Amino acid sequence: MLFVQLLLGGVQNGALYALTAAGFALIFGATKVFHVAHGSAFTLAGYVFLYGWTHNWNSLLSSLAAVAVAVAFGVGMERxxxxxxxxxxxxxxxxxxxxxxxxxxVQNLVGVFAGRGFASIDTPLSNASEVLPELFLADVFWVAILVALVMFVALTLFLSRTNAGVALRALAQNPDLLRAYGLSSSRLSMLAFALGSALVAPAAILTAMTTGLNEAVGNHVMLLSMASTIVGGVGSLRGAALAGLLLGVAESVVLVFLETQWASAASFLVLFGFILFKPSGMFGAAVAK
Amino acid sequence: MTGAKAEPSSPAANPQDLSAGANPQGSSAAANPQDAAAAPALALEATGLAAGYGGREVLQDVSLTLAPGEGLCLIGHNGAGKSTLLRVLFGLHRPAAGEIKVFGRKLAAHTPAALGAAGVALVPEGRGVFPDLTVLEIFGLALWSAGVPKGERAARIDDVLELLPRIKEFTKRTAGTLSGGQQQMVSIARALLTRPKVLLLDEPSIGLAPKLFQDLIEPIARLRAERGVAILLVEQNVREAFAVSDRVIVMRSGQMIFEGAPAELSDHTKLMELF
Structure with missing residues (x-):
């Protein structure tokens, strides 16, 4: 049952990694900017939600503030x-x-203003109950899965069914040509940053409710997003999201055999495996030598 | 995300109004482009253009005019500055000096969006399509960027498909899976969706068999004759290009070295001399 417990925990984390990875992949795919500060949007969104929650803001307002800060940070970085x-x-x-x-x-500013060390909140969603003998599950598990699915489907529909979404795909392929169509590649880049950064907010909020945040949490998020983009195949949102899920599961399941401090190493073992044996990733185009 | 859309900026020019400035006879305006008293404002008028990349000068003091409904062919060897001239005319490259007027008016911002709104479209060099988008997605993007109302988009597509009917066979395919000729056809169709009054074409024959190029040129000639669209064609394929041109400009090292009727270059020796 320990394996199942860890597997479910991994799926929950993986769903959140999938969102942050999809955000990073969207930004990198469309703009070709290696947005290393993507994790900072996660940190800021998480701490803004924490601030709102601890100051008795409405949970919806806290969530919206988290999204707004993530988007403002992403757009600000681009501009x-x-x-x-x-x-x-x-x-x-x-x-x-x-x-x-x-x-x-950002990491230092968060440390100065919000304090160093772990901070988390306890919500009704965070309380686990025994669903099967020795198997505990909190409602946040289902929320994480649902939110990741809804966000990913919404993003896919946006990119395939709306003009702005199609324009973002075009931006990823040929920004110069886009100008000949009379479209502004700089405005579309801003949109890519806004959307990609918005995707980290739900993950940050749910992380605040579960494992908690610290000022350096963005570094881990960033590394996982980059690893997911490579494992999933550069340029593939679906690949990045699935890779995020895979890495989340790998980090969790490895605890059956190893100590906790090896969890992150599992992600990078998967990454190295892909780099060595399938450098194009799960859904990426073949990589030229 | 309307922020990325082209802002219509030319109240004087309505790209949907094909008859405005159009010449039903197609080439009479071209026959006497200097007859300014009778003709409407010039579709394009560039004066003293200079441009370059870094410190390298590519265009030097280039001036040209294009009358409504006229066919103008720009030829010259590689590196003569033809494509740079088109990029400057379409606002893709900022000139170091000079002035450009569209239908007698200097645009507030000489950007591709403003030019599109003023009725100018460009078929860029190479394949002007996005390989991972379907043909219909490319058309949708073009119509959206031109600010064409939703209710009018299907009619615009039908109109273009009437002119280039072979595209009907592959509207749902991604552009990257199409042949070079099919991609060029889509690129031209994309430009025509905006119902331009001036069409700039940058070497559409590159990589195409002569027969394929003829197939592409034929609807363009028809467009000019029937709708009075002015054509500025940069081309290496001289014979086919001359067939749709009233006037030819030869460029060498960023300067215009000849301007005249295609018939004046029918003597092969003279053409070779100019090249």
Missing amino acids: LVYRPIQRHEGSFFTVFVAAFGVSIV
Whole structure:
């Protein structure tokens, strides 16, 4: 039963990883910006929700504030950090270092204002009950699965059925050509950042209700998002989401055999496995040598 | 996400009104493009254009006019500046100097969106399609970016499919799975969906067999004759291009070195001299 318990826990975490990974993959796929500060949007959204909850805000208001902060952070990064670098034809490395710097600043600011160490909230959704002998499950498990599914389906429909969504797919393929169509690639980039960042908010809120947050939680989220993008296949949202789920399960199930501190290593073992044996990932195009 | 859509910025020009500035005879305006007293405002008028990349000068003091309904062919060897000129005319590349007027008016912002609203469309060099989008998605994107009302979009597509009926066979396929000729057809159809009054084509024959190119040129010639669309065609395939042109400009090293009627270049020796 321990295995099933860990498996279900992994599915719950994996559903949240799937959301953050899909957000990262959406941003990277559409704009080709390696948004290393994606995890900071997660941290900020989680702590804003915590702040609202502990200050007796309505839970809907707290959630909306979390989404708004994540979106504002993502759009702000695109406008104030990435775009100026791109305007001056900065390299991939410049973008990486700038984003990494911002994420360190965010981590420290959160530590200063919200305090260091773990913080979590106890909601009715967080309380586990025994559903089968020795098998405990909280309502948040179902909420996480449902939210991830709804968000992913909504995102897929948006990208396939709306003009703005189709334009985002076009942006991923050829931003120069998009200009010949009379569309603004910079506005579409902003949309990609807004949507991709919004996807981390539900995951951050649900994490605050379960395992809790600390000021460095964004680093883990970021690494998992990057790993999921590679494992899923660069350019594939479906791949990133499935890979997020897979890594969540791997992190949890490995605890059957190993100590807790090896959980994160499991994700990276999966990543290395893919890099060695299937570098194009689950759904990515073949990688040129 | 309406923020990404093109902002209509030209109240004077209505891209849906094909008769505005159009010439039912197709080429009479072209026959006497200098006859400014009788003709409506020039569809395009560029004066003293200079442009380059980095420190490299690609266009030097280029001036040209394009009358409504006229067919103008731009030829020259590789690197002559033809494609750069089209990119400048369509607002994809900022000129270092010069002025461009569209239907007698200098646009407040010379951007592709503003030009689209003013009735100018570009068929870019290469295949102007997104390989992972279906043909219908590409058409939808073009109509959306041009701000065409939803209720009018199906009629626009039908209209273009009437002109290029072979596209009906593959509207649901992704562009990346189409042949070069089919992709070029889709690219031209995409530009026509906006019902342009000026169509800029950048080497549509690249990578196509001569017969395929003829098949593409034929509807363009028809469009000009029937709807008075002005055509500015950058082309290497001189014989077919001349068939739809009233006037030819030859470019070399970023400058115009010849301007005249295609008949003046019918002597092969003269053409070779210019190249």
